[in-house]
Each structure stands twice: as C-alpha cells, then as structure tokens.
Amino acid sequence: MLNPPAWALHSLVKARVGHLACSTKYGIPLNVPICFAFDGSRIYSSIDEKPKKAAPLALRRVSNIKENSNVCLTVDKYSEDWRKLQYVLVLGRAKVNQQGKKFPEAIALLRKKYRQYNSMKLEMRPLITIQPVRIVAWKPLTTPRTVKPKEYD
C-alpha cells in the first residue's frame, strides 16, 4: 500500500519518535528509537549529536544499512483502551549519505520539526534516507458507531 490513509500520513508527519529496524544480511535485527522527518515521500533521520555508543559511521545501524538496505520504520500510538491502538509500518530501502541534492532540504525539515536540532551541526553528520516500498497502516477493526437516540427523533 503506497497510498496510506490520511491518519497514517498524519502520523508519519507528526510522530516525535519512530522505531527503526534494520538487519545484517544474515538476519540479525537491530531496533532503535529515532527522530525523523517525512517530506511526504521520503523519511530522513540524522545520525545526530545525541551521545552514541560509537562514532557515527561505526554505528550498528549504519553498518547494517550499508550491507543490507532493507528497513522497517514503525510509528505507533499506545493506549490502555486497545480500541485506540494504531501503527504504521514503513517497509523500505535505506541509504546513508553525507551529501546529496536533497541533503539541505532534509536537514531543514528536521530542524523545523525538532527545535533541538538548531544547536547541532547536522550538516556534518551522516543522514539516513528511507525510500518507502510499502506502507502498512493498522487500526483495530472499526467498531459499529454508537447511534445517539436523538438521531431517531
């Protein structure tokens, strides 16, 4: 599905955090929470200046994507009322770049969404770009609408 419902697109634009799963080519997955921005067609995530376990290009997410571009970015809402649960899975192909035509736009989009990025030199950091291949949007089956008595008036 590449024409996801409006609520799913809204969720991809607005969600403050997503979960990025990538995998070695041998199928060993890694799953990290990420900040990201969605321009309506691609998803961008900076290997930003938040403290990391390794240098930017030595990070597991980067080495995984370099050997295997398949990723799954998940954006969801949890609620104790399980009828309100929802998730969006973006199954796609990722790459890691430090330059490119879209690079300045992507950085600007990330800064617009996260004011925290105004004090980070994202221009100097690698950027993950995800090209969606399939988008899966899930909500529990719609329960029948409760008809208010006055609608029978």
Next chain:
Amino acid sequence: MLNPPAWALHSLVKARVGHLACSTKYGIPLNVPICFAFDGSRIYSSIDEKPKKAAPLALRRVSNIKENSNVCLTVDKYSEDWRKLQYVLVLGRAKVNQQGKKFPEAIALLRKKYRQYNSMKLEMRPLITIQPVRIVAWKPLTTPRTVKPKEYD
C-alpha cells in the same frame, strides 16, 4: 551485558509497550509494537485477540521467528528534553509455542500486567518467548550535577 542497570530492568518490567523487530533469514526486517511481560529472565508476548491482518500462525512475526529466531525488543522513553531519553535493547532468540512448562506462568504474568487480557483466551493463542542474549541499556552521558549555591554555604 546481561546484568543491565536497575533502571533498565525496571523499564522492562513496567513498559506498557515494546517494539519487536524480527527478520526473515534473508534480512528483511519487520517491526511491530507489542504488549509483553518480563519475568526477570525471559520475555513473553501473546499473539493475542487484538485484530490482526492474518490468522495467528500465518502472521509475519511468527513466520519470521520460525525461520530465524534472532530478534531485538526495544523499550524506550521519549522526551522533548533529550537529556532524558533512554532505551533498552533486548537482543535475543525467540520461539513460538502453544504449550510448555512455562506457558501458564507466562499467561498469568501477562494478565497481571494487562487487565485487558482477563477477557481474552490467551491459553488458546500462540506465545512468543524471548531468551535475552545481550541487553543494551542507553542513556545520554550524565551531565554534571548542578550544584545549588547553598551547598557552598
């Protein structure tokens, strides 16, 4: 690290939702939000009665785990104050069962954590069990403690 810090264990016990990444043996990852319970050594998640895209055993997460047991369960907290971010990654091996010695205990633990499960027949549903192999606990580097002036008194 199999002796994670106390905050990470607490997070694994208390978190209402986690994100489970699994992968085909060819490295195509899937990442789904799940409800789960942690008994201090293993993690349990029921293929419960929330509406799904397929029958329990036909679900992608189940077929992935059957062909490749490597998984990564991620539990995290997002905050706009990025000094308060944290995540715990459980890298482990998963299996899917409909019976077994631990099965009733796992179901009881899930029901204790989620009252929503009291009205679901979890006994009839497959259960994912994750055996952690490595646990990675991450918080930003501790920033120096702000010393209040009166401490100089």
